[in-house]
Amino acid sequence: MNFRDELAERAKMVNKVLDQFLPPANAYPPSIHKAVRYSVFAGGKRLRPILVLAGAEAVRGCAETVMPAACAVELLHTYSLVHDDLPAMDNDDLRRGQPTCHKVFGEAAAILVGDALLTSSFAVLAQLSQKAGVPPERVVRVISELAEAAGTQGLIGGQVADLASEGDTVDQDMLEYIHTRKTGALIRVSVRAGAILSGASEEQLKKLTGYANNLGLAFQIVDDILDVVGDEQVIGKPVGSDQRNHKATYPALFGLDAAKQKAAAAAEMALASLNRFGAEADFLRGLVHFVITRNQ
Amino acid sequence: MNFRDELAERAKMVNKVLDQFLPPANAYPPSIHKAVRYSVFAGGKRLRPILVLAGAEAVRGCAETVMPAACAVELLHTYSLVHDDLPAMDNDDLRRGQPTCHKVFGEAAAILVGDALLTSSFAVLAQLSQKAGVPPERVVRVISELAEAAGTQGLIGGQVADLASEGDTVDQDMLEYIHTRKTGALIRVSVRAGAILSGASEEQLKKLTGYANNLGLAFQIVDDILDVVGDEQVIGKPVGSDQRNHKATYPALFGLDAAKQKAAAAAEMALASLNRFGAEADFLRGLVHFVITRNQ
Numbered sequence: 063m064n065f066r067d068e069l070a071e072r073a074k075m076v077n078k079v080l081d082q083f084l085p086p087a088n089a090y091p092p093s094i095h096k097a098v099r100y101s102v103f104a105g106g107k108r109l110r111p112i113l114v115l116a117g118a119e120a121v122r123g124c125a126e127t128v129m130p131a132a133c134a135v136e137l138l139h140t141y142s143l144v145h146d147d148l149p150a151m152d153n154d155d156l157r158r159g160q161p162t163c164h165k166v167f168g169e170a171a172a173i174l175v176g177d178a179l180l181t182s183s184f185a186v187l188a189q190l191s192q193k194a195g196v197p198p199e200r201v202v203r204v205i206s207e208l209a210e211a212a213g214t215q216g217l218i219g220g221q222v223a224d225l226a227s228e229g230d231t232v233d234q235d236m237l238e239y240i241h242t243r244k245t246g247a248l249i250r251v252s253v254r255a256g257a258i259l260s261g262a263s264e265e266q267l268k269k270l271t272g273y274a275n276n277l278g279l280a281f282q283i284v285d286d287i288l289d290v291v292g293d294e295q296v297i298g299k300p301v302g303s304d305q306r307n308h309k310a311t312y313p314a315l316f317g318l319d320a321a322k323q324k325a326a327a328a329a330e331m332a333l334a335s336l337n338r339f340g341a342e343a344d345f346l347r348g349l350v351h352f353v354i355t356r357n358q
Numbered sequence: 359m360n361f362r363d364e365l366a367e368r369a370k371m372v373n374k375v376l377d378q379f380l381p382p383a384n385a386y387p388p389s390i391h392k393a394v395r396y397s398v399f400a401g402g403k404r405l406r407p408i409l410v411l412a413g414a415e416a417v418r419g420c421a422e423t424v425m426p427a428a429c430a431v432e433l434l435h436t437y438s439l440v441h442d443d444l445p446a447m448d449n450d451d452l453r454r455g456q457p458t459c460h461k462v463f464g465e466a467a468a469i470l471v472g473d474a475l476l477t478s479s480f481a482v483l484a485q486l487s488q489k490a491g492v493p494p495e496r497v498v499r500v501i502s503e504l505a506e507a508a509g510t511q512g513l514i515g516g517q518v519a520d521l522a523s524e525g526d527t528v529d530q531d532m533l534e535y536i537h538t539r540k541t542g543a544l545i546r547v548s549v550r551a552g553a554i555l556s557g558a559s560e561e562q563l564k565k566l567t568g569y570a571n572n573l574g575l576a577f578q579i580v581d582d583i584l585d586v587v588g589d590e591q592v593i594g595k596p597v598g599s600d601q602r603n604h605k606a607t608y609p610a611l612f613g614l615d616a617a618k619q620k621a622a623a624a625a626e627m628a629l630a631s632l633n634r635f636g637a638e639a640d641f642l643r644g645l646v647h648f649v650i651t652r653n654q
Contacts, residue, residue: 085510091518094510145473150465169446170521173469177441177476178510184480185505191498198494202487205501209481214381214390214474222387225466 065348072115073108080133083186097167097175101144102137105158107358109281109349110135113252116345117270120253120336123260127194131204131255134186138208139248141179142217144172151225183208196259204255211247220244224309232310240310245285246278253277253346269335273346276332281353283325286311290318292357329354361644368411369404376429379482393463393471397440398433401454403654405577405645406431409548412641413566416549416632419556423490427500427551430482434504435544437475438513440468447521479504492555500551507543516540520605528606536606541581542574549573549642565631569642572628577649579621582607586614588653625650 063071080102087096111132115125147154147162149169154162164172187205191198210216220243227236253274257267289304290313304311312321332350336343359367376398383392407428411421443450443458445465450458460468483501487494506512516539523532549570553563585600586609600607608617628646632639 089510091510091515091522093522094514094518098510141473145469148466148469150469170444171518173441173444173446174514174518177437177472178514180473180476181505181508181514182510184501185509188498188502188505191495192502198498199487202484202494202497202501205480205498206484206488209477209484212477213481214385214387214394214478218390218470218474218477219387222390222467222470226387226389 065352068345068348069107069112069352072112076108076111076115076129076132076136077103079129080136083130083133083137083182093167093171094174094178097163097171098178100166101163101175101179102140104160106136106140108136109353110139110248110252113249113274113277113346113349114256116343116349117253117256118260119256120270120339120343120346121257121260121262121266122342123256123262125256127196128190128256128259130186130190130194131259132252134183134208135248135252135255137179137186138183138212141176141183142212142221142248144179145176146221148172151221180212190259200259200261204251204258207251207254207258211251216243216247220247227310229308232315234315237310237312237315241279241282242275245282246275249278249281250274269338270346272335273332276328276335277350277353280325280328280332280350283312283321283328284353284356286313287318287321287325288357289313325354361648364641364644365403365408365648368408372404372407372411372425372428372432373399375425376432379426379429379433379478389463389467390470390474393459393467394474396462397459397471397475398436400456402432402436404432405649406435406544406548409545409570409573409642409645410552412639412645413549413552414556415552416566416635416639416642417553417556417558417562418638419552419558421552423492424486424552424555426482426486426490427555428548430479430504431544431548431551433475433482434479434508437472437479438508438517438544440475441472442517444468447517476508486555496555496557500547500554503547503550503554507547512539512543516543523606525604528611530611533606533608533611537575537578538571541578542571545574545577546570565634566642568631569628572624572631573646573649576621576624576628576646579608579617579624580649580652582609583614583617583621584653621650 084099084102085095087099089095114128114132114135118125118128143157144163146152147157148164155165156162163175184205187201190196191201220240224240224244250271253270254267257270286304289311312324329350333347336346380395380398381391383395385391410424410428410431414421414424439453440459442448443453444460451461452458459471480501483497486492487497516536519532520536520540546567549566550563553566582600608620625646629643632642
């Protein structure tokens, strides 16, 4: 199987388990469950859950065992998208080529959908020790790290800084502050979660964290580049929106060519972090190539 | 010390620890931390955290040990207030006698403050095993129960049903559905969390759950009654707002006298649930009296 097929296969597995974790669309009160499902199944590459699975495999853990953590990370990621899209925030009408949650279900529903997704992410994680038999101290550690990554020093802090700097000229420090938190934090905790739950050593975790930091950076730079040169039909949202919204991006700050070089350098660093790992980290290696060559 | 002084003393202890858990107002990015602190320290009786402490004591546990859980529950409660007050939801300008979060800091900030409080609630809980030495399986169980209580079958489900039934005639079933979720779920998990973390037996938990369910009901009925007969200055919000908003309430459905009788009956049931407990449950008993006689 080629790598893209394997990715698609894993995304399908994740979707199947997400479907089992979420209440059915007609569960009372149905309006919220319908909207939750709409947001979770509106597409998406499932990169973060796939990183959880690959993080487990890299330390010879079991992908199936950590699947609830993979789902938890995707639920949390989806919450952040739904809230970021709200009129009071980025006010986006389209996400992954579909109307955003608040466009379809209204603003109150979208706020509650985000709240529900964030909450369920921790509910799902807690099941790891109760149902999947993972030692509870590992589960608590992952909950702690996920909450930190999502908090005001992570995801939320990045969104606050991003909103605050709209329209301003943003320097490299601020750009990195925003991106390491809005994108990097969750990518890092995804890889770490899979590894921690599988009993990784601190030494392994350190290497995997280096990998994740660089992968996250490469991912974000490519995201910025695609907003300039991407194909609207493929990406599923209008290109050029960063520039129109005066958003801080790598191409805006360094130019397109230098941004591409930075992405390639980060990809190299990500691969170098895996030097001491054998074939068990091949999927993580494949993801670097995927992230750097993606067109959506 | 009389009971009200003791309550005030405990609320002060909770506030002190909340202050330690929250990042300082000038921590980067300061706008969010300032708004978080505004919302958390805008008053409030700290009933839920006090229930966590009393739940621990009722099974001869240590209030100090479970203090992080007490704070976690209050952070989660505050998140729900901040989001419920948003223009897209209940659109309230005042809360506990102060302008609501979004009135002071804007809508985007208020959404993010709620998100941050919800997230930090799980971060704080995770510290229980890492810093306070509570067995991790107990911590995971409490995280699971809190996430359930806050989810679409609990707090969020109650808010969805409440919003959906505004302006409609609400029958007793729907009134109970809304209240057991919007108020009851968090009160129940508060008492249970303190007890679970302290190693309560399933038998003890069952009794304490009966206590909490009835206390929650009494609390909610009194809340409804105060909205009709309360003193605006004391409550800190306009009275009569339930009626103006066509909200489902016990006095609206049963009349004021029958509502008072229902509150008294629930209080009796709460006390009866504690029959097998000794002096260690005296604080829980005192809270029943407090809830039924409160004027704010």
